[in-house]
Amino acid sequence: MTSYQITRGLARNFINNNTVYKKLDVIGKKVGNLEKKMNDMDTKIGMVKNELESKIGMVKNELESKVIKVEGKVNELKSGFKILPYKTAGIMCTGVLGATGLTNAFRWNPCLIFKSSEETQPLPE
Structure with a gap:
């Protein structure tokens, strides 16, 4: 093998390796972006879940207070008979x-x- 062939082989390996590293970098960036998007979605899902649980709690409290009022009225009517x-x-x-x-x-x-x-x-x- 001549030095030219060795140099050419090294250059080809360097170019191939460089291309592979570039592709790995691109893939790594895409994976990083996807992980960031997943984390953002998890955060949004958590916020929506907390908001819905809060609304459900408020509606439940309102219904319980209405039930208590109705029970009071029923007992008031019962006491009249x-x-x-x-x-x-x-x-x-x-x-x-x-x-x-x-x-x-x-x-x-x-x-x-x-x-x-x-x-x-x-x-x-």
Whole structure:
């Protein structure tokens, strides 16, 4: 092998190696850019996740407060009703249609069914 061939071979290897290194640098930069983009996306995903969790928490708190208000109103309405014993307990258990039939058949006062025993009065004759 002559010195020319050696020099030419070294030059070719240098050029090939240089090209390989350049390609590796380009690939490395692309990988670095992709990693940066992935990190940016992870950050954005984390921010959106936190924002959604915050909104869900706020809506949950609002709904819970509305439920508490409704429960308070229901309890307030319940406290306004007095449940007293009925003289016509047997009629009460028959259901609406049965109670209506019995009241019509025996000409009972419907107030006996729907008013408490303390509030009922006999029918005028």
